[in-house]
Amino acid sequence: MTLPGHPFLTARDDGLWLEGLPLLELARRFGTPLYAYSRNAMRAAAASYQRALAGRPHLLCYAMKANSSLAVLQTFAEAGCGFDIVSGGELQRVLAAGAPASRIVFSGVGKTHDEMRQALDAGVRCFNVESEPELAALSEVASSLGRRAPMSLRVNPDVDAGTHPYISTGLKANKFGVAHERALSVYRQARELPGIEVVGIDCHIGSQITSASPYLDALDRLLDLVDALAADGIDLRHIDLGGGLGITYTDEEPPSAEDLVRQMLARIDERGHGHREILLEPGRSLVGNAGVLLASVLYLKPGEEKNFCIVDAAMNDLVRPAMYQAWMRIEPCVRRTTQARTWDVVGPVCESGDWLGHDRKLAVEPGDVLAVLSAGAYGMTMASNYNTRPRAAEVMVDGDAVHLIRERESVAQLFAGEKLIAG
Structure with a gap:
């Protein structure tokens, strides 16, 4: 039986399996904490977008901040994807994974001059510019290199994505993009700058979005600008619709990638822009439900008000619960027939905020292995070494093979680069 939202994770009589391998076997072989990913889940998620985009010019750019491990990037590069990056370090990762720079769009509000030079030298496809000062700096850097930087303006449409405030990016109160009302003026500035080539328009309104309506609202505002720009003599080659489609953690029912994309393409066609290339920047929806975090139960600590299941994974391994109060499903890798009790699943880090799940009904014993589901996005990529804890290992399952x-x-x-003070 597959678990809801996890087509490559199955519950069998002998426990949880990821593709063709039992999770308990992975934990025993590689130790815990351990991130384990399904390669075929990633391929299937990318294919769902690509099917909807078939027949028209497009580039599916994986938003690699969700999970930047080289083998993950390699998987999407082999699937024909491009990449959405937000730093010079991410640029180097994509290139190390074997992807061409011509499939990279460079987003982010704080690109440095060095990062701009690095990206121009590499030959990235486009810069998603997020402010007027950044636009001027990009022109200056490109001109100093005797080049023109391909530029797309990220427009903030002031649309509420209906998501957690920390991952909402399309409102006036957010730091991202240029206000819709200012966009036409900024494009006019860009047209006159010697180091800028205007090629597109970009919009991204947030993450973990579970309804199509915010996308369509933002798209209407974006297409209004495309019309206004065309009337002003600025004809764009591409429309970048961003990412942010949610996944199922609990009982969310986001639209499928195919359904969402088809709705957006229909709106684009209705408005007469079907000839333009479409870019998308999904992240979480490509990797979120492809991964699990495995943790071993260290101790069971019953208390007067709370019972604590203490595991060897912690907030440094998976910060989403502590940072976003995120609910992530937790399942034993092997089911016991003993009576389940209510536990708070917590880690060893010296913080009361170090928890992976509150009030979970679990039948567990010390030595058991638990799987935290939907951990493929914003798990390892946000991990830290707090409390001098080494980061977890990662494995990729592909059928009945594991890498x-x-x-x-x-x-x-962790302290190889540190120095004691001499004398």
């Missing part, structure tokens, strides 16, 4: 894609860190690696 170690990141070795577990050692404590010695």
Whole structure:
């Protein structure tokens, strides 16, 4: 039986399996904490977007901040995807994974001059510019190199995506993009700058969005601008619709990628822009439900008000619960027939905010392995070394094969670059 939202994770009589391998076997072989990913889940998620985009010019750009492990990037590069990056470091990761720079769009509100030069030298496809000062800086850097930077303006449409405030990006109160009302003026400035080539328009309104309506509202505002720009003599080659489609953590029912994309393409066609290339920047919806975090139960600590199930994974391994109060499903890798009790699943870090799940009904014993589901996005990529804890290992499951894609860190690696004061 597959778990809801997790087509490559199955519950069998002998426990949870990821594709063709039992999770318990992975935990025993590689140790815990351990991130395990389904490669075929990633391929299937990308294919759902690509089917909807078939027959028209497009580029599906994986928003790699969701999960930037090299083997994950390799998987999407082999699937024909481009990449949405937000730093010079992410640029180097994409290139190391074997993807061409011509399939990279560079987003982010704080690009440095060095990062701009690095991206121009590499030959990225486009810069998604997010402010007027950034536009001027990009022109200056490109001109100093004797080049023109391909530029798309990220427009903030002031549309409420109906998501957590920390991951909402399309409102006036957010730091991202240029206000819709200012966009035409900024494009006119861009047209006159010597180091800028205007090629597109971009919009991204948030993450974990579970309804199509915010996308369509933002798209209407974006297309109004495309019409106004064309009337002003600025004809854009592409429309970048961003990403942010949600996944099922609990009982969310987001539209499928195919359904969402078809609705947006229909609106674009209705408005007469079907000839333009379409870019999309999904992240979470490509990797979120492809991954699990495996943790071993260390101790069971019953209390007067709370019962604590203490595991070896912590907020440094998975910060989403502490940062966003995110609910993530937790399942034993092997089911017991003993009576379930209500536990708070917590880690060893010295913080009361170090928890993975509150009030979970679990039948567990010390030594058992738990799987935190939907951990493929914003898990390892946001991990830290707080409390001098080495980061987890990562494995990629592909059918009945498993590949170690990141070795577990050692404590010695954590302070290898530090220096004692001489004398």
